Amino acid sequence: MKKADAMYAYARNHKLGQNITPFLGGWLQRKHFSLIEAALGKDEEVIASFIGRHHPEDLENFKPLTGEDQQDFEERIRAQQTGKVRYFDCKGFHAYAITDAGRLIFARWVPFNHDYKSIPLNNINTINPNTRIFWGSVRIESFREVFSIFWTKKTVFAIAKLLEDSKSDMQDGVMDGITSAKRARQMRQESIATKSVPLTTETNFEKLKERKKALDEGLITPEEYEAYKRRFLE
Numbered sequence: 001m002k003k004a005d006a007m008y009a010y011a012r013n014h015k016l017g018q019n020i021t022p023f024l025g026g027w028l029q030r031k032h033f034s035l036i037e038a039a040l041g042k043d044e045e046v047i048a049s050f051i052g053r054h055h056p057e058d059l060e061n062f063k064p065l066t067g068e069d070q071q072d073f074e075e076r077i078r079a080q081q082t083g084k085v086r087y088f089d090c091k092g093f094h095a096y097a098i099t100d101a102g103r104l105i106f107a108r109w110v111p112f113n114h115d116y117k118s119i120p121l122n123n124i125n126t127i128n129p130n131t132r133i134f135w136g137s138v139r140i141e142s143f144r145e146v147f148s149i150f151w152t153k154k155t156v157f158a159i160a161k162l163l164e165d166s167k168s169d170m171q172d173g174v175m176d177g178i179t180s181a182k183r184a185r186q187m188r189q190e191s192i193a194t195k196s197v198p199l200t201t202e203t204n205f206e207k208l209k210e211r212k213k214a215l216d217e218g219l220i221t222p223e224e225y226e227a228y229k230r231r232f233l234e
Contacts (some may be wrong), residue, residue: 017051032095
C-alpha cells in the first residue's frame with residue numbers, strides 16, 4: 001500500500017482501530033494517513049496500518065498548566081506516565097503504519113501543525129499490552145521513543161501481535177505482510193502438496209532441468225539436487 005485511502009481501508013477492514021469523532025472521523029483518518037503516504041520512500045510500501053489514540057511519554061509533548069511550576073509539572077506528567085493510560089490523557093488520534101523497509105511510522109494531521117515520526121522496528125525493545133475490562137493500551141519502548149497506543153482491549157492485543165510479528169519478520173529479513181506463523185503454515189502446506197503430486201516423465205523432466213539450473217547457480221546444495229533426482233528416477 002502506498003496511498004492513504006488504502007491504509008485507511010486496511011485499518012477499518014481488519015478492525016484495527018478507528019477515529020470516533022462525529023462526522024469528521026473518516027476524513028481525519030485519511031488526513032493522518034496522507035502524512036504517512038508523503039513520508040514513504042520511493043520503493044517503500046506499507047504492509048499494515050492501524051489507528052489509535054497516542055500517549056507520548058516525554059515532557060516535550062506536554063505543557064505546564066497556567067501557574068504550574070516546573071516541579072509540579074514534572075510530577076504530574078510522571079504520574080500520568082506510570083499510571084494506566086486514559087482516553088483524555090492521550091494526544092489525540094494518530095495513524096500508524098508498518099512498512100516493508102522495517103519502519104513504524106505514526107502521524108497526526110491538525111491544521112497548520114503536522115506531527116510525524118518514525119522509528120526502526122529493530123529499535124523497539126518492549127511491546128507491552130496493558131488492558132482493563134474494555135479499554136487498554138500497548139506500551140512501546142524504543143531507544144529514543146516511549147509511547148502508548150490506547151484503544152479497545154481487543155484492538156490493543158491485535159496491534160501488539162501485529163508489531164511482534166513484524167519485528168520478528170524484520171529480524172528474519174522477510175517483510176511481506178505475512179506473519180511468521182502463517183508463513184510457516186504455508187510452507188508446510190506447499191511441502192505436503194508437492195509430495196502428494198505424482199511425478200510424470202513429461203512434466204517433471206522440466207522440473208529436473210530447473211533443479212539442475214538452481215544447482216549450477218548455487219541456489220541449492222548438491223545433496224538437495226541428488227535427492228530430487230533420485231525421486232524423479234524412481
